[in-house]
Amino acid sequence: MPLQRPSRHVLRIQRTCRASATGTSNGKAENTRVIRGPCYVTRDNIDTDQIIPAEYLTLVPSKPEEYEKLGSYALIGLPTELYEKRFVEDGRMKTEYPIVIGGQNFGCGSSREHAPVAMGAAGAKVVVAETYARIFFRNCVSTGELYPCETDLRLCEELETGEEVEVDMNKDVLTVLATGKQYQLKPIGEAGPVVDAGGIFEYARRTGMMKLA
Template sequence: MSSISEPIRGRVYVLEDNIDTDLIIPAEYLNLVPTIPEEYHKLGSYAMAGLPVSFPPFTDKETGKTPYAIMIAGRNFGCGSSREHAPICLGAAGVKAVVAQSYARIFFRNAIATGEVYPLESTERLCDIFKTGDEAEIAADLSTIKDSGGTVHQLKPVGAVAPVIEAGGIFGYARKTGMIGN
């Protein structure tokens, strides 16, 4: 089991199934390069900019940050493109973890490789239980999420990727295991 230094506490933003990468970060913003610091922050301000206008705003227009530390979703979160801008814009906006029933492979991999957000899997359909704005707490061992009523919901073990998460991403893992030099 993986673990982080302290629990993740904050408000949740709730979405359903098949949240695709065009909703997370529309292609018109892919001219921004995530490794250029000011463009990294700009990407954060555009997080979830592809959602229809009927959804609650995700980021604060003035700060470019999100008041939601945790994203809750249904199945197949992050389907579509390989754009790493997707997990990066969430991380840059201030999201710490996504808790979904399942992930599209490339999003999951990019989230782990970059260390930008923890892609955690729920055992229940939490998007039917949580409402946007609810407070929640993810345990430091990443095994559970507690809702505002105090009910604890189990998360799936992170499994084989735990060492990569603990190392902070693919480069950290490769250094730790001696694949590449320090």
Template sequence: MSNEQQIEGKAFVLGKNIDTDQIIPAEHLVYSLDDPEERKFYGRYALSGVPDAESGLPEGNTPLVEEDKFESEYSIIVGGPNFGCGSSREHAPASLDIAGIQAIIAPTFARIFYRNSVDGGFVVPYESLEDLSSKVSTGDTLRIDPQNRSVHNITQDETYEIRPLGSVADIVQAGGIFEFARKEGMIPCQ
């Protein structure tokens, strides 16, 4: 994906402090990421942690991925501050990627989650200038425009600012840290 490529899709809104155990609960870490038949289960169980008011996960009957499916109808997550806190498992951004999430917008990310997202080429983490989790509703259609550093909420006809990707843009564009290193000649091509 080009770092200037627009992303458009339905939003799935979460609260603050979404941790990696909520993103992919530990009991679902039994599947192999290398086996295509097992890998898809990470998509099925993405964001399947127990929802409650303190967890930041949505209450009610709005799962990221519908029961018996492996991919979500949503492609953009809007989260509150400190998205991806908790353990350093790279399975968290991988599970969101496998579920069909292309980007996450949050005012702040846990550092290790941010790096795992970028380095693995899983999902693009965009930092918003404000917490959009109270402005955007689950199901709103958003268009992320990295070149203009904006997110347009098509449903509500509102526009919000995001920070540029900065020095990680080249890694995102390459598809992850290893692809970037190959492209730059740091490691041999396969």
């Protein structure tokens, strides 16, 4: 997927918010692309209004305190009758699930950049889904908040929320830690280095694509 110049909103996130959240101006430091922890399982057609409803879009991600608050509302729009457990528990700012499992068309709906930003602010590191809405995939990469991994498998029907898994993007496999069962992932390709860097702004700076003051 071709890289595009980031919007001013993304630039503000990369300059201010990520530096404050990580304590460094260099975005993500060394990253092996191996993420381990309990997974949160969703289904098909998870839209951006379910990821972060419009009423929370007044929060400004470039302000560290509002970035954290935005994360506390990640996936709050999921219907409670289908999802017994909340992605972020009431009264908490962070999720216990660094890995989100989806089905088809994850991130459909409006093109709001707040969607991957909210999930990243909550502590999610990677989404593994069959397919993505193109704009959500691009926003994951451009903001550097999430690794959007793809698979041909219906992992949303194979896995359950709370199962401990490991996503290894170096070997392109997801492993269920309790059983050792492995599922094949598609290579993340050129999107990987951009997310590694912390987003397209930092990637462009590091590779000389953009000269910035």
